[in-house]
Amino acid sequence: MTAKVRLLAVTVIAGILVAGLAFPLVGGLGLLSSEAIVGAQDTAPGVIGGDMPSITTVTDMNGAPIAYLYEQNRQIVRSDQIAVTMKAAIVAIEDRRFFSESGLDPRSIARAVVNNGTGGSTQGASTLTEQYVKNYDEYVAAKTPAEQLKATEATFGRKLREARVAEQLDHSLSKDEILTRYLNVVYLGNQAYGVAAAARTYFNTTPDKLTVPEAALLAGMVQSPTAYDPLNHPQAATGRRNVVIDQMRQQGELTPEQAAAATAAPLGVQAPLTGLANGCVGAGDDGFFCSYVLDYLDQEGITPEQLRSGGYTVRTTLDPVAMAAAKQAVDAKVPPTQPHVADTLAIVQPGATSHPVRALAANRGYGLDAAAGQTTYDLPVEPENLGAGSVYKIFTAATYLLGGGGISNVIPVPPSGYASPLSPGFVVANDGNYPGALTLQDALAQSPNTAFVKLEETTGVAPVVNMAVNMGMTSLAKPTSGNGPSIADTVKAQNQASFTLGPTPTSPLELASVGATLASHGTWCPPDPIVSLTDASGAPVSLPTTACHQALPPQLADTLMTGMSKDDQPGGTSAASAVAAGWNRPTAAKTGTTEVSESGAFVGATPQMSGASIVFDDSSTPRPICYGTPPTSCATGNLFGGETPAATYYQAMTTVLAGQPIAPLPATDPRFVSGGNRIAVPQEIGQPVDQAAAALRAAGFVVTTSQVDNRAPAGTVVGQTPGGGGGQGIQGQTIALVSSSGKVAAPPAAPSAP
Known part of the structure; x- marks a missing residue:
């Protein structure tokens, strides 16, 4: 076809398109218009009113971001949040007739028809409206590589579909709405989708503050983000930017003087670029908390996939002061790279209607660099398999009180070597010598093993297990290995008297939750990491919540707080650590140490805050831990819960509670002091x-x-x-x-x- 004939064909077909007669005639040109029509019908609703994948922001309790989650680095902004210079630059270089003419370019479609019919290439979209449709198809509607390829294929069918949708857009949205959606969807290189992400990536600014040179650079990159990448191809990027500036001058958007000044300006791109870390790995010290938030939301029906594309704002309960104190404490007691020794700390705030999680810390970094001691296993949240030791005596004591006992009751302390009839062959040893009898309060502070196994003979094993679950050790009741029996079911079925000595897998967060139950007058609430959840439009999203329940009678819980109040006093198992930290607050506390000291634990609760620390061997081949500065892996362990775990708690909580009044423990009840x-x-x-x-x-x-x-x-x-x-x-x-x-x-x- 000669150039003259081609021009004539283009002119004729363009006229037909303008007259609105093109679509019925497409079949006569050798194309199936039905495919384009169906595609347009499928695409139009999303293009006109659909959401685009955008960043979810996770914040602390004060609204400061701690993590970003996204599949596309895009932040949706309103028209008034985009600089006039940016709008002028993109219109000047991509579609100077955008505001004065239709979003449909009949001549470009006609060229595509002629080229398609003669075997030539199909040319790209020419109007901003058509470009918006193409970008939406490629970056939003397409969910697979095959769909993305189809969205960019050089065919007349695609061109026609874009034209039909563009025509609908012109009748449904204002020019400014179309331009805003275009600037939110367009890809601008270096994983920046939309003008807001690009402004941050290249200039570390917001789109409302883009200068003329900055806006012109971004507008110029639309044609080819790779070819005009300002870091890899600065000369090409500068030349393209200056073309945009000149177009702005020609169209009256800039005076000659303004254009000259903009042309003379350096590119001004940040080096390195301002990236946006994606996921909890980018949350730094808050990574473990972030991971818990994602798991919590997933259980409540908000999937990770939804978060990565939904543009939510997740305001969490994380207290940055508590978090910093917790992280400083775990790192101070056990260096992050110390082999075989992990130190964890969870902090939960008591309350009548909710128990917000304030901090989740570990001496390990949250990340993928195992050589640097990092891990993505949620150490402060997930149960560690080595147990928490004598901390579980809390549940035996609570069950005893519920059954009629009192904290002043004298209970027998059999000598080491005691064989309990509850579990044939189970022989109990004490660490040290004890009198033959102690009050329950003194037994909680001094922690003789035989006394609590003997007490468990009075209460029965099953009620103690049920008490542990009700007070906060909820993972014990979850099925193992898919639909296998829970740990709680197994312990009860086998009547394991050792349960009171805490050999079962234990979560630091759940231990802190137990302390919060006691400090909340016996009310258990799920450890909650969420303050609010809003969608991309700012509308609140409701979450199903697990109701709080009364795990213990209030008078029992209050009295048990006093029953546990001697642990930090002279003779108590954590007294030395409390003195070293200058601790002076009334506290309900309990220490725990597992056999051969592969782990040690501490839980403490004041009326204002509860916390739990577990120090354990986090390697695949656990070994005993020897106490020291810092603790080390060794052949025969001697770490106790009153040492590093308690010291971690006291250091952190001294900072967390600084400035708050010293609160007394709640009043006791005679029934639970003296017993029934x-x-x-x-x-x-x-x-x-x-x-x-x-x-x-x-x-x-x-x-x-x-x-x-x-x-x-x-x-x-x-x-x-x-x-x-x-x-x-x-x-x-x-x-x-x-x-x-x-x-x-x-x-x-x-x-x-x-």
């Missing part, structure tokens, strides 16, 4: 279970029943905890009865003959 009425426990072994339960209830006890295979007649009591026969119990105490099923378990199969 003591009565004889009937011996019910050999009796029918229904009759035995009725007799015990009539005597003032609470009864639980379970069944085991046994050759005794079905329904006969074969086990009772605590036993009767002259012993005394406390009114309201739980008695566990075990009855026979009347069946004898089948013997194991004989080995097959060789």
Whole structure:
């Protein structure tokens, strides 16, 4: 086709398009207009009113950003947040007739028709409106590489679809609305989508403050962000920028003097560019908290995928003062690169209706550089497998009080080597020598193991496990290995007397939650990291919330706070660490150390704040830990919860509570100080279970029943905890009865003959 004929064809087809007759005739030109029409129908609603992927911002409690989440580095801005210079620059170089003519360019479509029919290349969009449609198709509507390729393919069908949608846009949106959406969607290189991200990336500024040279540079990059990259191709970028400035001058947007000054200006691009870290890895010391926020929101139905594209603002409960104090404390006690030793700290604020999480810290950095000691495993949140030791004695004490005991009751302290009848073969040792009996309050402070295993014989194992879950150790009740039995179920089924000594996996955050339950007069609330969640438009997003519940009677919780108040006093297991930190606040506290000192733990609560620290070997091959400055991995451990874990807590909390009044612990209740009425426990072994339960209830006890295979007649009591026969119990105490099923378990199969 000659140039003259081509020009004539373009002119004729353009006239048809202007007359609105083009689309029915497209089939006659060898193209299927139905595909373009369907594509336009699918695209138009999103282009006109759809959302674009944009950055989600995670902030602390004061609104300061701590992390950004995105699949495209884009911040949506309003028209009034974009400098007039930016709008003028993009119109000058890309579509000078934008404000005066239609968003449809019939001549460019006609050229595409002619080129398509003669085998030539299809030329790109020419109006800003058509360019907006193309950009939207490529960067928003397309979800896969194949869809992105289709959105940019050089075909007349795509050109026609863009034209049809552009025509609809012209009738649906104002010119300024179209221009604003264009400037929000367009890609400007170096992972900057939209003018706001580009302004920050290249100039570390906001789009409303872009100068003429800056706006001209960005406008010039639209044609080819790679070719005009100001860092890699500064000369080309400068030349292109100056072309834009000259176009602005020709169109009356700049005086000759202004244009000359802008042309003479340096590029002014930041080197290195101002990047925006993506995800919790970019949150620095707040990374563990950020990770918890994402997991929490995911459980509440806001997925990570939604966050990376939804432009939400997540205002968290993170207190920057508490966070800084927590991080400083864990790093001071255990250096971040110390092999085999992790130090964690979680801080939760008590309350009647919510328990906001204020800090989650670890001496490890949150990140991907394992050589530098970094990890993305949420150390302050996830249960660590080595346990928390004697901290779990809190749950045995609480169960004992609930069953009728008091903190001033004297409980027996068997010597080391005590074999508990709860678990055959389980022999308990103490670390050191203790008197033969202690009050419960003194036992909590001095922590003899045998005393609490003996006490567990009074309460039963199952009620202690249930108490732990109710007070905040919720992960114990979650299924393991998919739908496997929970740890709580396993401990109860096996009647593991060792539970009170804390060998089970334990989360620092859940321990802090337990302290918050006590400090909230027995009310448990989920450890909440969210203050508010708003969508891209600023509208609040409601989240389903787990209701708080009364885990303990208020009087019991208040009295148990006093029962735990001697730990930091002379003779208590954390007294030395408290003195070293200058600690002077009444505190309910408990230490814990696991066997061979592979981990140590501390939980402490004042009326204003609760915190828990666990120090443990975080390697894949845990070893004992030896106390020192800093603690080290060793062959025979000697770390105790009253040492590094307690010292971590006291250092951090001294800063966190600085300036707040020294609050007294709540008043005690006589019932939970002295205990309930003591009565004889009937011996019910050999009796029918229904009759035995009725007799015990009539005597003032609470009864639980379970069944085991046994050759005794079905329904006969074969086990009772605590036993009767002259012993005394406390009114309201739980008695566990075990009855026979009347069946004898089948013997194991004989080995097959060789």
